[in-house]
Amino acid sequence: QVQLEESGGGLVQAGGSLTLSCAASLSTFSSYAMGWFRQAPGKERAFLASISASGQSTWYADSVKGRFSISRDNAKRIVYLQLNSLKPDDTAVYYCAADFFEYGVTLAASEYDYWGQGTQVTVSS
Numbered sequence: 001q002v003q004l005e006e007s008g009g010g011l012v013q014a015g016g017s018l019t020l021s022c023a024a025s026l027s028t029f030s031s032y033a034m035g036w037f038r039q040a041p042g043k044e045r046a047f048l049a050s051i052s053a054s055g056q057s058t059w060y061a062d063s064v065k066g067r068f069s070i071s072r073d074n075a076k077r078i079v080y081l082q083l084n085s086l087k088p089d090d091t092a093v094y095y096c097a098a099d100f101f102e103y104g105v106t107l108a109a110s111e112y113d114y115w116g117q118g119t120q121v122t123v124s125s
Contacts, residue, residue, distance in 0.1 A: 002114045004096050009119030020081040022096030033099045033106045034079040038092035050105035059105040086123045093118040
C-alpha cells in the first residue's frame with residue numbers, strides 16, 4: 001500500500017519559516033512527479049508547487065513564487081517544501097501528492113495518483 005506522510009507543520013509567526021517533508025513508500029519514487037497543495041477552511045484545494053521525477057524541473061503557483069521552494073531527495077524518497085516569509089493567509093492544511101509521470105511537472109490535482117493525509121500550518125499575525 002502506497003503511503004505519503006507529511007510532517008513539519010506547526011504554528012509560526014508571520015514572517016517565519018517552516019520546512020515540510022513528505023516521506024513516500026513508493027518503491028519507484030524516482031518515476032513520480034511530486035506536488036504540494038494546500039486547503040484553507042472553506043476553500044478549495046490549491047496547487048502550490050510541483051517537481052519533476054528527476055528534480056530538474058519545478059513549477060510554482062504565482063501566490064507562492066519566490067517564497068516557497070520545492071525539492072526532493074530520491075535516495076531518501078522524500079520531497080520537501082520550504083516555506084519562507086509566511087503570512088496569515090498561508091494558514092491551511094498542506095498536502096503532498098504523487099503522480100506516476102517521469103517527464104515533467106504536474107499541476108492538476110486530478111492527475112495525481114496518491115495523496116498524503118496533510119499537515120497543518122498555522123501562521124499567526
